Amino acid sequence: MNVSDDYRTNWESYWKETSDARGEAIWDSDPALSAEPHSALLLRHADPARTIIDLGCGNGTQTRFLATRFARAMGVDLSHAAVEHARHAADGGPAEFEQLDLTDTEAVHALHRRLGDSHVYMRAVIHQSEPAARPAVVAAVARLIGTEGRAFVVELTAGSRDVLRRAASEPGGPGPKLQRVFHHGLKPADAADDEIPRLLAEAGLTVLADGETALPMTEYLADGTRIDLPARWFVLAGA
Template structure:
């Protein structure tokens, strides 16, 4: 099963119109405040530190480049060609490989695993933005990529984040400027139940090795100058035994 063509078109349209400027996209926060914090939680669980890492749903590559400076053989993967065009413009020498792959397509993911072998996976805020029918296949793909030796760090906005985004979307003045294009392009936000995430993990044959809560920072601010931070749940997952 792969994402609907309508949903893929929404992402292509969004990224085609998104500026190249750092921080112009709602969730494109500085790595020191996002993947940097996540990596500190993830690294203690990387028993096979020599494995490559896949940044799944890498978008314009902001977090991918940060991870590539700290971990071996990082590959960015996204279903949107327009998103990857942003990433490649930032890396004209091609130091970091990027691949256009629908991560809910099991055949495509098996082929990637065949090329890379077992990998670690970093996935930030992708599950809640994909079509509901693709959520279990997406987590199944993580299971394929990590194989027997890899680990995955999965972080998703909590249920409470959906309520906060709904309030922002209904402001009398309209949504914040960086949130508006997310909504107008029909991209879902904050629609995964908290209890569903570990259920998807277990159904894919993986175990939760660690978990916690952490604010997920955005690049947008409210009127009093406070950065919008959404509650999120993070998990480190992999196979045990």
């Protein structure tokens, strides 16, 4: 199943209305809090001489960091506007960026044919994907890593909904960054906790390591507390 027109339009409009300012997107955290610790976990199982593909790269903040840890880093995103942000921010640096719909099976296969078995970094993509599209998203991970690559996948857990509800019910309403997420029809923390492991298993992916974590956001509650969303991470191998 391909993504719906509404879903594609929501993401395109979100990124078109997002500035290039660092941290403007609520999930655009400093790599020191995201890609750096995540890549350390992945590198216990992965060869840094391989390419890594950042799926759902957004404006490429994490991809640019991954380019310092792996031989080659490519970020892909459904949104053309996100890819333009990423290319602009890269400013000729080593990270590469392309538009890709993870549910487009032929496009995913074509990327695998070009790059061979690669590592994958995917941060909080499955949980906000449309339910019917989630198996295709996970299948894309399996295809891109093949037998030799490894994947680091981190997804929000149900506990994130409580944090988001608290943020949305602040006396002044949700902060401007979270408000924009809702305004564009994006749906964070939409997957059940048992759905992610099931989808990974159905795609033939083997869990090499996993654990609990939190994904730090770039927005704060009225009392100054940073919004950190509970999550679970997986290091994965293919069949």
